[in-house]
Amino acid sequence: MSVVVRVAEITEETPSIRTLRLVRLDGNSFTPGVYKAGAHVDVTGPTGIVRQYSLCSPPGDPSSLLIAVKREPESRGGSVALHQLTVGDHLKLSKPRNLLQLAEDGDRHVLVAGGIGITPLLSMAYELYSWGAEFELHYFARSRDEAAFVDLLENRVEFPDRVHWHFGVAPADLPAVLQGLGAALTSDGHVYTCGPAPFMAQVTTALAPVVGEEHVHVEHFVPVEVDTRGDEPFTVELDTGESFEVPADRSILSVLEENGIEVFKSCEEGICGSCVSGVLQGTPDHRDNCLSAADKAAGKEMALCVSRALTDRLVIELY
Ligand code: FES
Structure with a gap:
């Protein structure tokens, strides 16, 4: 099942990241509860190439959907085409899917974003706020200029005292910084991370000993490399x-x-x-x-x- 939507607003978050606000063609809201925090959709752009993007608007607000698109240097036409869209253009979206989900039983939730990995964690932060849950959002980026949603995270009522910026952390310092995020966690806590695979691996290494591996929730947006040697029918x-x-x-x-x-x-x-x-x-x-x-x-x-x-x-x- 898919739906055609219209680009209602475009915001250039950084030189390489733009957000697209998407609305229904008939002007109505989407169905309330159309997606859960952390969900993503397949987006079919004007070239016909399909890419997955997390939904990063508040899940409780069905008036529009927000996606953030990073222009990938090695893009085969997917992200570059979305960077050429203008307001009024149409896109096709699949039904949202949830592979990264909030644990309702957690006593504390730590969201750890690396770069564009902020996108699913943003909708999760909105949702945790609506639950009245204990949470904090740690956002790692090379610099403030390369971070998306800076104004939003600094100014929305849900976020200011819960957002922790980590700009330009040297690779050698990253393990210690990540271990520090576990200070307020117990084994009842949950960690959610999205970003480059090596970054998420380091988050898991640092925090799985505190909360347990099954309480570290990871969102991958890179293909697996499968070794098929030795496979049997x-x-x-x-x-x-x-x-x-x-x-x-x-x-x-x-x-x-x-x-x-x-x-x-x-x-x-x-x-x-x-x-x-x-x-x-x-x-x-x-x-x-x-x-x-x-x-x-x-x-x-x-x-x-x-x-x-x-x-x-x-x-x-x-x-
Ligand atoms: S088709 Fe994407 S996970 Fe299988």
């Missing part, structure tokens, strides 16, 4: 009873498609979550970057585009 069975052999060098997704079975998909690289489906029997071999550590450990869902099986047979349920 296995059988995948649908809840309808149809079953297929998945060869060592093929994905479940490609085998299903070849057999005329439609599966939601977008990135085909284990990052967007479009193809995540239920696992009813068997043990998945998770190779994606979209499910959380807790979801992977539970083994109830898997990404069909990259993940495989640790058992001879998997029974899955397409969403």
